[in-house]
Amino acid sequence: MEFAAGVWETKDVEFARLWKEEAAGQEAETAGMIHSIRDMGEISFVILRSRQGLLQAVREGAGQQGDLSRLKEGQAVRVRGVLKKEPKAPHGMELRLSDARILSEPAAPLPLPVGKWKMGISLEASLDHRPIALRNLRERAVFKIQEGLCRGFREFLTGQGFTEIHTPKIGARSAEGGANLFKLSYFHHPAVLAQSPQFYKQMMVGVFDRVFEVGPVFRAEKHSTRRHLNEYTSMDFEMGFLDSFYDLCQMETAMLQSMFALLEREYGTELSLLDVRLPKITSIPCLRFDEAKRLVSEACHRPIRSPYDLEPEEEGLIGTYAKETWDSDFVFVTHYPSKKRPFYAMEDPENTQATLSFDLLFRGMEVTTGGQRIHDYGMLMEKLEKRGMDTEGMEEYLDCFRYGMPPHGGLGIGLERLTMQLLSAENIRQASLFPRDMTRLKP
């Protein structure tokens, strides 16, 4: 009869305890994957990999016995030896091996040079072998930083009294209308995959005042660009009792400051592996949509083409303008035209052609869409009627307004998009663990 008492020692893959200065001269045991081996004849450098980084182990002499003589790349091993200061080794410490035990054997040599600083393979090749390619330290660092962004989002909002929710991804109808939805049969009923938690998070504002969700969203858009995915992780929040939509901009600004501070505090290794420069945010300028359009048109001597939305090229130009004018990596573009915003967007009472909404551009690319929502039942019904929209399937959403909702608004951030921009990655697929696009459904 066994009992699990919850006593747990993380002895194995804690390389960090071996790197401590006072560990030098001591005997130590640890475990890891063999990342690479450099055989120098009389001496071999056996580089072990764990979640914490690389540990240089040294096998001396030729006539080794047992498992120590059979080490090769791709094995999982448990090793023992004496720690010795070595300035050239990672973290200034190496392990002089006295014993090794092979825990697991690969059946074939690695197909990618994961032990190299840069693997020098195409994005396509990397994605085809994704779980292997990610064993490269720089490839995996991307997702450690992504974890930090996600943690920062949650921790900040939890501290601000937001409640985390989990809303269904299969539903009878979508939040924002019928286009670009993945459809499925749900026990012989027509169903769709959620393209956003919009309706749910709004409904939950009536319950918890402030809510957030981090979860997958699904867009059946037939695009093949460097900045779109068909499934991505959306970080959403929604909050009640707004004075104006600028409250949302303030909240997001404070949130980003907090997220980047967390990265700086706890993800230094990964930031330096990828040479990431964290943006310094003191304040973020808010530029009205019309003004932004005009500025870009004037600065680049090009006519305004699509008057209701920003083209990717324009986003880039506005980003450059914000950097040059205010030294800001971020810029809020506010008051988007009603025409391009969903029915629930609150119109500007001073100009109903515009909405009390915004996008946040980060280094010239949209990473957030947000805004104040209509909270008045009559106004919402009027808007639906004006747009000729069918309310079928929206009954419970509309009921929330019928029975009273506070003024509210919120936003959504694409986690992969944010990661991509922070890392100055060329393609969003680099920032998605297992990307889904029109042609990629595996691994």
Add this chain to the structure above:
Amino acid sequence: MEFAAGVWETKDVEFARLWKEEAAGQEAETAGMIHSIRDMGEISFVILRSRQGLLQAVREGAGQQGDLSRLKEGQAVRVRGVLKKEPKAPHGMELRLSDARILSEPAAPLPLPVGKWKMGISLEASLDHRPIALRNLRERAVFKIQEGLCRGFREFLTGQGFTEIHTPKIGARSAEGGANLFKLSYFHHPAVLAQSPQFYKQMMVGVFDRVFEVGPVFRAEKHSTRRHLNEYTSMDFEMGFLDSFYDLCQMETAMLQSMFALLEREYGTELSLLDVRLPKITSIPCLRFDEAKRLVSEACHRPIRSPYDLEPEEEGLIGTYAKETWDSDFVFVTHYPSKKRPFYAMEDPENTQATLSFDLLFRGMEVTTGGQRIHDYGMLMEKLEKRGMDTEGMEEYLDCFRYGMPPHGGLGIGLERLTMQLLSAENIRQASLFPRDMTRLKP
């Protein structure tokens, strides 16, 4: 031109600052939803609701002017007044109103008595009006506690060096075979919704040693029971460099201790609203499957019917046995028969009819399934062949083993199931914000 400096004051719905003893006698402003009104003639009690609870506001005198005379249930209001100690009011403080501003008007009176302690409506009625029903304090407390469980899961694992991952929910093939999958067309390719992140979390052990994910999973099972949902939130972890599968039991035990400690520390209000008794975990007994079967059969004088799995009734009896024998709300049932475990389950070398796996029962119901996995490529291929399974679509999963994986294992916890058992709820739908079952696809 505006700038968002990230300065943010949570002045409105912080009832907590008004409840402080030293606030008595001071003028204060706040905002909330009108939860209920008790009109006593000369005086009315206007109960405000925010995320932090209820605030008793008092309107004195009859001839009120302006918005103060028009208060009604379901409105969002901003109010001002003087705080006064009142032992009968929630938190011993009430707000004597001098002014009110109506921020939002309902279009109809609430269809449910959300202001009552117990609403006295059926589960079906509650689910049909879910976002309204959740405005009741006890209904919503369920999901605050659920948030706490989820936070506790993440915070513990983050502290243990686990990396959070986000894996795709649309895929070409499922982790555990072809049954019970929701199917969809993905740009004219056949695709399925993930019934678990199993393959992905295992693959990522080769990258980060320890990973976890909290996300939706989808099961097209045609069941209609009080303990199953067709979409639920799965909390999964997977860890490398195990000595034995008991390491997983230890890790889960420590995790549950940490999760309940967080609830005790930060969710006291909700626990007492729902009269929840937190289980005290010193250690959790581990009972072998065969032994558990035998015990139940003997204790209840009933023959062993299905020898390869536990029936719900048996789970209940084992739970009772664990409570009576060890005073434990939890019990690990270990060494499940190979027959009922997936191909990747590691068999017990001492008895290949059994696996190095377990379920965790909480008050007589399964809340976790876990175990050690096969990490050797040859052994995995042999098992697949023995089961006559097709490896198509598993190429990248199998490649991870071909190129070397550490010994590893992991587990999955159903968040709704765990919440249900903690709250001693009769039906899992009570513990799902917007449940999905065979007949329920909305709201």
